[in-house]
Amino acid sequence: MIKQSELNAMTRTQLEALLKKVQKTLDGRSDGVRKTKAIVQLTKLAKKHGFSLDELMDSGGKKRVVKRGRGLAGRKVPPKYQDPDSPSLKWSGRGRNPKWVDAALARGLTMEDLKIR
Structure with missing residues (x-):
């Protein structure tokens, strides 16, 4: 915790920077609380209809894995x-x-x- 004497010793620019950091932290916490509440509500709604939230979020089948080819990497090509x-x-x-x-x-x-x- 920052003491009042430390705050008094800070310049206006330092205080404004500190204020921005504090505001960003508070905003992040409020977003987290809102997300948690939304997840709880969605879980209850899914349960009411006989599903779990994971079942609803599933794409409806096996997860599709996209394999990417290596292109030309590793292939021998003639000299130019x-x-x-x-x-x-x-x-x-x-x-x-x-x-x-x-x-x-x-x-x-x-x-x-x-x-x-």
């Missing part, structure tokens, strides 16, 4: 770029640039120059 100085160095264009690509770009070459034709 090749080092003109060392043709054995190739790159698909995915991920970070290899050092040889950065070096070629620094020498003034473009990505188009590095493309495999």
Whole structure:
């Protein structure tokens, strides 16, 4: 708990900031109370009609799990770029640039120059 002497020592700006924090806390508590009351009322109403609140909130069947594919991640793709100085160095264009690509770009070459034709 903040003592009166501590409040007296605070500047107006500090007091206003404290007031905002207190108001936010109070608002959060009142929202929580309202939510609790609403849940109690809904539970009673559901029970009156022979259901539980969980049964009413269920989507009516098994929960559907959406599986997301990995897209192109992890799949091998053919190389698109090749080092003109060392043709054995190739790159698909995915991920970070290899050092040889950065070096070629620094020498003034473009990505188009590095493309495999």
